[in-house]
Amino acid sequence: MVIDPVPVLKKIGHAIRSMEEPAVEKIAEETHDDPFRVLIATLLSAQTKDAVTAEASARLFKVAHTPKTMAALPVSRIEKLIYPVSFYRNKARHAKQACRQILDDFGGVVPDTMDELLTLAGVGRKTANLVLILSHASKSNICVDTHVHRISNRLGWVTTRTPDETEHALYKVVPKRWWPDVNLYLVTWGQNVCKPVYPRCRACVVSSLCPRRGVTKESRA
Ligand code: SF4
Structure with missing residues (x-):
């Protein structure tokens, strides 16, 4: 049986108001939703702590915040600016290559369709x-x-093995009105409460609605 996501999303949406926003959301707000900086910050954020992503993005964007200026930087300079994000060498290479593609294939403008975005280096779903x-x-x-993948499974909304599977399963169980909110809500929840190891189930406002699938150890806090 799939647990209804709406009551959970409502409670989490209320609870996260007092929590810090994820790094990429903050960058989006600070840059008036600039697609280029959102794209590059999201590339940098993979498997990297938010504080590191925020600092690396700030250093990089201070030097270059357009596809043209970033494409002109040597990869080694980008590496130095974004270190210590995880996989900084690959990410620097991808960032430069994606800038080149945006200039050559899309007239310098970040594309606005899934198919076109997926052609850019380092860009996944x-x-x-x-x-x-x-x-x-x-x-x-x-x-x-x-x-989002971990928490959707713990909550019993989906039973999936990969984030891509989770995305496709969530379209079927989450009402469309909530789709744009799922990431902000569950990423903030994952950073503060439903952590990968030792989730804080005792302090969780949705504990009565959560079957805690796959959770074997909880935080005592
Ligand atoms: S009850 Fe525990 S597993 Fe369920 S959402 Fe809350 S913190 Fe996560």
Whole structure:
């Protein structure tokens, strides 16, 4: 049986108001939803702590915040600016290559369709979905990262093995009105309460609605 996501989303949406926003959302707000900076910050954020993503993005954007200026930087300079994000060498290479593609294939403008975004170096569905939601105001996408994948399974909304499977399963169980909110709500929840290891179930406002699937150890806090 699938647990109804709506009451859970309502409670989490209320609870996260007092919590810090994820790094990429903050960057989107600070840059008036600039698709280029949202794209690059999301690339940098993969498997990286938010504080590190925020600092690396700030250093990089201070030097270059357009596809043209970033494409002109040597990869080694980008590496130095974004270190210590995880996989900084690959990410620097992808960032430069994606800038080149945006200039050569899209007239210097970050594309606004899933198919076109997926042609950019280093861009998978998570990054493409977040750019579409935050910068192109899409109401038709759900962005699934590791937090959304893990928590959707713990909550019993889906039974899936990968974030891509989770994305497709969530379209079937979450009413469309909530699609753009799923990422912000569950990423914030994952960073503060439903952590990967030792989730804080005792302090969780949705504990009565959660079957805690796959949770074997909880935080005592
Ligand atoms: S009850 Fe525990 S497993 Fe369920 S959402 Fe809350 S913190 Fe996560």
